[in-house]
Amino acid sequence: MTNQGPIPVVVNGAAGKMGREVIKAVSEAPDMDLVGAIDTSPEHQEKDAGELAGLSEPLEVPITNQMEPMLAFASQGKQQGVVVDFTHPDCVYDNVRSAIAYGVRPVVGTTGLSPQKLQDLADFADKASTGCLIIPNFSIGMVLLQQAAVTASKYFEHVEIIELHHNQKADAPSGTAIKTAQMLGELGKTYNQAIVNETEHIAGARGSQADEGIRIHSVRLPGLIAHQEVIFGASGQIYTLRHDTSDRTCYMPGVLLAIRKVIQLKSLVYGLEKIL
Ligand SMILES: NC(=O)C1=CN([C@@H]2O[C@H](COP(=O)(O)OP(=O)(O)OC[C@H]3O[C@@H](n4cnc5c(N)ncnc54)[C@H](OP(=O)(O)O)[C@@H]3O)[C@@H](O)[C@H]2O)C=CC1
């Protein structure tokens, strides 16, 4: 590929917990240029994205709630523009549609897209021949946990997932837990065949049940960031896989990789493991 200069990057959800980390990471990447910072939060309008992210120098990129002009700007350079989305489950579908319509490549960390909406976006990206990455979890540790879980699923018939997050999280279960259950389901197995008639005396006590028969339990508490356990059980043994995040910087190598990869794609790809 010829060198067409730095990749123009717009961050949507720029004032949020993840958006601020992405601003820092992109501004330090030599092959990327932060060209826009979108956020609807009224108290942050016009603030400098760099200062908001805790950088010592301003980046001269003001926070704006005007998405369409930003997408138009990011689509005009010689190099393809990328928009990184860490916003909210309620707006992510429309955000991705708009980006693709402008020819700007979405890298999406926002969770909460239903399987139907994911499929719609895949069809839309296909028709436009536009790369789009939807990544429920950007940390390498989670990819390794999921791979270990898929290996274990060949040998175990019983498994449940516990995901634990900070209590500002809008969606449950987490996008990561849903993806993990889907990956375990790809062997075509039905897990957790009941051996007794169970009664829930308090609704939800046994968690939610994903299609694959896997129970997902969601914990929300201040003090947590993002954690997941996949617990396999068989006669006389328990096999537990656990991933803990202690800082949101753990997602940044994955985000930067996704920005570099998405401009080479012509369709939608779901999951970090597919681009490693
Ligand atoms: N894939 C991954 O690896 C990870 C994914 N996530 C996901 O990313 C998403 C964001 O997480 P997080 O940063 O913690 O959330 P935050 O609430 O901290 O940040 C979201 C930001 O987006 C803003 N926002 C809301 N709606 C819009 C909109 N329509 N357009 C532009 N900005 C908007 C919010 O403003 P306001 O506060 O005013 O609503 C807020 O500033 C969640 O879905 C979360 O699950 C999180 C971590 C890792």
Ligand SMILES: O=C(O)C1=N[C@H](C(=O)O)C[C@H](O)C1
């Ligand atoms: O909201 C979060 O914080 C996170 N959300 C993602 C999810 O729903 O899986 C990824 C990670 O767990 C952090």
